[in-house]
Amino acid sequence: MSSSKRAPGIDAVLRHPRELMIALLKNMVRIRRFEERCAVLYGETKIRGFLHLYIGEEAVAAGAIGALSPEDAIVATYREHGHALIRGVSPDAIMAEMFGKRAGCSRGRGGSMHLFDAAARFYGGNAIVGGGLPIAVGLALADKLQKRDRVTACFFGEGAMAEGAFHEAINLAALWQLPVLFCCENNLYAMGTALARSESQTELTVKAASYDVETASADGMDVVAVHEATVAALERVRSTQAPFFLEYKTYRFRAHSMFDPELYRDKAEVEEWKKRGPIHNFSARLKAQGLLTEEAFLDIDREAHEEVERAVAFAEAAEWETPEECFADVCAPETTG
Amino acid sequence: MSSSKRAPGIDAVLRHPRELMIALLKNMVRIRRFEERCAVLYGETKIRGFLHLYIGEEAVAAGAIGALSPEDAIVATYREHGHALIRGVSPDAIMAEMFGKRAGCSRGRGGSMHLFDAAARFYGGNAIVGGGLPIAVGLALADKLQKRDRVTACFFGEGAMAEGAFHEAINLAALWQLPVLFCCENNLYAMGTALARSESQTELTVKAASYDVETASADGMDVVAVHEATVAALERVRSTQAPFFLEYKTYRFRAHSMFDPELYRDKAEVEEWKKRGPIHNFSARLKAQGLLTEEAFLDIDREAHEEVERAVAFAEAAEWETPEECFADVCAPETTG
């Protein structure tokens, strides 16, 4: 399987129900508004620690996670606000987590990098690059051993592929034929390290295929392409009960984190990619096809905005965990015996 | 580059000077006699700890190490008696090391798994599977930075390829274009784990090629094939100043270590491989081509035998290191300042 292709002439948006297209757009806008607000809140010191924004990459989470079914599991990285949002983790709980409040989705203990939600089967929020990969393999192994028909989708950056953890994890998944969807978010940089200075083989699907795993690559700036590629990949995982490696070619518009002076790339390069911005291009396509009006777009935007403001208000009002509560919850309380 | 091929009809032994062919034979016999004696000495409790025999695989060390030049470096595993011997580490010092005596090549501290020799640029003797790979990359990096024209040959088993260390090391070598010869001794088992239960992709050159590294595979039971493939690979490393991955397909005739009950493979499989025994097949070929007489073979065998017996006598007579000496040498003695 190679790069997903678009039939010439007809825009892919016409291949799908309008509702789906609008939902994808909406989800991208939700991530964007949520994160823009986070950046402001960071400036106001409401949010602290590390904050890794996903701005520019929204098509990936929106397109990919929408393709999963509720029983599937997700393992994500420290750049995972979008993934959590689209997965249905409550925006209030996410924002409260960013504030460090007890009502946060991880009781406020982890902040931006450690969003967790058992109900959503959202297994973090891992801040060790590559650290989620073996865990995803284990989740899939548990499904296989318990004969459950579920997929584990593991998101990671292209930088993680240089880690031994990637090598060991994908080999295990392939060797044991486990239903893992390896979702590589190739945004071309790992902090300041460009892909070509990280991998001797920059064609990531070639690397992954060497484990005898099926692969594909999708335009990560195009939410429909992402969605289609993910649907197809998931179908393969379910039918073969084997792993699949899917690369999303994308780009982060913002700095790596709030501390990054961005010395390693040209402004011009960033501007060039911004022209491919996933939201405005997609909304333009929808408009061109008559599926979206400017008014409808503004409605979506307003709703996203309101969702965020509600979340901020919720987070503001929420309470802090006490040291006693927090420090007591390291291991399970001792039982008799 | 793929498997080395033999011109049909003419035996490859005729392509080379007779002296070389005899030297290769001699070296294989030296390893065999040395290790057979070690097995006996293990039974007599002169040698203790782990003892990993190379019997069956002699063609690899004999053919490959003979192709290196003295300035090249070697990084090896715990199954490295043969490599040290062929590299020119004194048999006396190796045997004394196996006995744990102060005259051993590592002062007796490491025994069988930790042979070292600075003069021979023999960097161990590493008992962590895959542990030598990053070190080899660093040695080659030092050569590159100091503009020295040397190669580092790193030996490892096929089992090591599943380790993250392999992935990280070969990527670094390829990315930085370092003169490393990756020498994979594929003897089909890692302890009791067959290759197919260790790697999703069992074609090891395919795995290696995914790092954009040149690869080849050689019949590791045929010392001439090993030698030719290694010479060719070294030439590529020297001319491209880039890494090369060379697989030697071989087989270990003995148990993994002296503790292994060999439950995981059939006697018949072992017997089948023994028919391809590197020494008797090669000596038969040499005889068939009139390059070796039975007498000459017996001379070689006797010399090898004598070398071992001298080494045993040396090791027997050698002294132990004292605890004081041994325990004092953990860091460099403190200097002023």
Next chain:
Amino acid sequence: MSASQKITYREAARQALHEALTQDERVFLMGEDVGRYGGTYAVSKGFYDEFGPDRIRDTPLSELGFVGAGVGAALGGMRPVVEVMTVNFSLLALDQIVNAAALMRHMSGGQFNVPLVIRMATGAGRQLAAQHSHSLEGWYAHIAGIKVLAPATIEDARGMLRPALEDPDPVLIFEHALLYNMQGELPVDFSGVDIRHAAVRRTGKDVTLITYGGMLWKALEAAEQLAKDGIECEVIDLRVLRPLDDATIMDSVRRTHRAVIVDEGWRTGSLSAEVTARIVEQAFYDLDAPVARVCSEEVPMPYPKHLEDAALPQPEKIIRAVKGLFGKTDS
């Protein structure tokens, strides 16, 4: 006295695993050569045929990968027993043990606990030299979020696995490689052990020897000999290295007023230091002499027997340390 069977530590560990695999479908064993090879220490010999490749899962050489897969499988509802062949190789998996297994419950706000058991062989004494002789179980006891066990007896080899598997959090079990061949009695009506308390393995009034794992037997041997000289040692087997059972330690030290800690780890930063610190914090005014430690020399373990013996704690060194506390020296 009730009836008992004479078995080895290996057999005890094997029975424990067998029971777990038989009684709980969620339990599976995973690690290098646990299956067709029969287990490096033959603990799982025969299991592959009995339970099949899914539940006796041979892994590639990928310590980080399969320990992490154990974390994931535990999250996914299984009860994995991951065998890392020896503690020496566990360093490759440390990130998954510390940054995933140990932190997950807390970091996820209590949503995701990791009911994972990791077994490994530990310790020196078999002339395996520097890279194969580490004693790092005390080092692991530094990590918040995990439990660390060191079964030293047949009972504990037989009994600790069950509560470890019942524990909702990660438990590391360190089996000293020299103990596998040790023989001992297991009561036929053996009903299990806890993983919360240290055990007094010998009572005595003059000095408390505190130890664990392979060193227990050397401490007991030293105690026997010291008894002949009129010094009665109480010997405490820590059993659980994290969390430490302070009460049992302090109870004893408050009675004997003297303590010697015997620890196979390299002295500096070994568990013996923590035990010393706790005694000082909790029983300082009960001490009649400084707490003493008998640990390994801080040297990469040498291969020759006489050097390995010299590097490790031995009964003679323990005897010397004890006598030192009474102002006696042994000459």
Next chain:
Amino acid sequence: MSASQKITYREAARQALHEALTQDERVFLMGEDVGRYGGTYAVSKGFYDEFGPDRIRDTPLSELGFVGAGVGAALGGMRPVVEVMTVNFSLLALDQIVNAAALMRHMSGGQFNVPLVIRMATGAGRQLAAQHSHSLEGWYAHIAGIKVLAPATIEDARGMLRPALEDPDPVLIFEHALLYNMQGELPVDFSGVDIRHAAVRRTGKDVTLITYGGMLWKALEAAEQLAKDGIECEVIDLRVLRPLDDATIMDSVRRTHRAVIVDEGWRTGSLSAEVTARIVEQAFYDLDAPVARVCSEEVPMPYPKHLEDAALPQPEKIIRAVKGLFGKTDS
């Protein structure tokens, strides 16, 4: 007093690296984002342009691989300075640090020493949560065959690298991430520091505070406040965590008769335990009170500021611990 320049800890670390790169061709810096990014903590900003990509070598995310490559490069005659971005990620490289770098000299019979310097940022205090806030430098001090340094001052940030690079064996340098922005005076005629001794950073007769790294400043702050209450603290900065400078510690404790150890590590098995044990072993009869410890709570580091503050040693806690030794409690 001689003239001095006011610089940050970051600038001091930067000057040290710059000097090393300028003076010795064999020195090179390697690690994630040390080059084009300018260093995660901006320590090597501008070096990439000045020294080029060969000597300021950006690495892929491959901690085990590039630390091992550092070992090899050191064996090959270079003087690598490997930067592991933070101690949190060093767990991935631990096998190469312990089983290769630390053991190599001894295991090779003294033939192959490893003149490798590994730098890493350490510590909590920036609300980076559980996986990014470890303080494991004390844990590393358990490892035979390496030296462990913890520069806490501008002088040490400036001076320790040189002797570390001159050392023929592996040296780990832990820079507390909170210190990079700290300003201080560096004498213009600064002539270097040793890496063998602890330093008395404040003299006092009543109690000895023993600490290192980021905690030095909290200990000094506590000492200031205690002075107002008439308690004069001597403050020892360990500087070198392995090997420990026992003499300086015991000298002080024998004069003050009281010791409090302040350590950012999780309490159990932290370096504070080892220091306590040594004091008990070497100065037991000089002690007027139990040795006390102020360490981090044994909890994965929480993200919110109030919880992080509560988990870490703070001047108030140090003050309470000191007063506790004098039977005073602070209410």
